Amino acid sequence: QDRPKIELNSVDRKSKVIQLVDFKQVYDELRQDSSYKFAGEFFELKEVGKDQTTEASLLSANRGKNRYTNILAYDKTRVKLGATDDDPGSDYINANFIAGNNSKREFIATQGPLPGTKEDFWRMCWEQNTPIIVALCQVVERGRIKCDHYWPYDSDPEWVGSDLQLVMERESTLPNWTERDFILTKGETSRRIKQYHFTVWPDNGVPSSLEPLVKFVRQVRFEMNRFLDRGPTIIHCSAGVGRTGTFVGFDRLLQDYENKSYVDIFGMVYEMRMSRCLMVQTEAQYICLHELVYDLQMGKYNFDRD
Numbered sequence: 001q002d003r004p005k006i007e008l009n010s011v012d013r014k015s016k017v018i019q020l021v022d023f024k025q026v027y028d029e030l031r032q033d034s035s036y037k038f039a040g041e042f043f044e045l046k047e048v049g050k051d052q053t054t055e056a057s058l059l060s061a062n063r064g065k066n067r068y069t070n071i072l073a074y075d076k077t078r079v080k081l082g083a084t085d086d087d088p089g090s091d092y093i094n095a096n097f098i099a100g101n102n103s104k105r106e107f108i109a110t111q112g113p114l115p116g117t118k119e120d121f122w123r124m125c126w127e128q129n130t131p132i133i134v135a136l137c138q139v140v141e142r143g144r145i146k147c148d149h150y151w152p153y154d155s156d157p158e159w160v161g162s163d164l165q166l167v168m169e170r171e172s173t174l175p176n177w178t179e180r181d182f183i184l185t186k187g188e189t190s191r192r193i194k195q196y197h198f199t200v201w202p203d204n205g206v207p208s209s210l211e212p213l214v215k216f217v218r219q220v221r222f223e224m225n226r227f228l229d230r231g232p233t234i235i236h237c238s239a240g241v242g243r244t245g246t247f248v249g250f251d252r253l254l255q256d257y258e259n260k261s262y263v264d265i266f267g268m269v270y271e272m273r274m275s276r277c278l279m280v281q282t283e284a285q286y287i288c289l290h291e292l293v294y295d296l297q298m299g300k301y302n303f304d305r306d
């Protein structure tokens with residue numbers, strides 16, 4: 001009688017495992033009646049993580065460092081910059097560590113840098129030994145500035161802080177994304193950083209076709225797997241939650257599809273939202289994660305062609 005009583009009928013509120021053999025049926029059920037069940041499931045995620053503190057984000061010294069007043073960084077998972085003694089809030093950047101399939105800090109999700117946080121962004125790149133930056137928004141979208149142009153326009157070296165020099169060595173524009181190679185130098189040490197900039201993803205939405213995004217995510221994963229000895233991959237969009245969370249979801253699901261017999265999309269988004277607010281911001285993005293697995297099940301993508 002002293003053993004813990006197992007709640008046989010307890011419902012695990014944090015996951016909804018779907019066996020891949022059942023996925024088409026489950027997906028069709030969720031989509032019925034104008035995706036009524038998708039809406040209900042997405043609503044269950046609404047408050048997840050929101051009881052956590054964001055005190056650093058709210059410090060008066062840091063308020064100007066947040067692009068959006070309602071997108072703040074949870075204290076528990078925030079990335080801390082090396083503080084400078086005399087500046088309160090000098091360790092702050094609106095960025096959180098996000099788990100991937102391979103480590104608890106595989107990614108850093110952050111907002112699109114502001115003019116006033118561009119140097120903090122590159123300091124974070126250096127301090128975290130980041131090899132890859134994934135940019136998922138354009139500098140201007142529908143006439144609104146969504147992200148600072150935080151990288152050089154040409155190959156002239158730029159100072160991005162008192163002791164960091166940045167050079168763009170290469171820029172290659174493809175139909176759906178641009179690749180840029182940077183060299184970031186501090187003193188006598190230089191590091192290569194590659195930026196993958198996806199340029200066809202509308203804010204608050206999903207790309208018109210998933211195939212370019214699938215190819216993009218696979219290309220980034222291929223490159224990430226070359227730098228397992230380096231630090232987290234930095235991902236940003238404008239707020240660093242909607243498109244950024246969906247990208248992480250794509251990366252994890254493409255691996256899960258190859259390595260597991262099930263997926264747990266609800267549980268994956270739940271876990272992300274415990275680390276950063278609003279990760280996978282819209283219902284359309286949540287449905288898009290399911291559409292990816294459905295398309296994979298239906299054999300829509302022939303990766304051998306890549």
Ligand SMILES: CCc1ccc(NS(=O)(=O)O)cc1
Nearest residue numbers: 068237238239240241242243
């Ligand atoms: C209102 C704050 C906000 C702005 C933009 C986004 N979309 S994004 O996270 O995909 O950039 C999400 C939230």
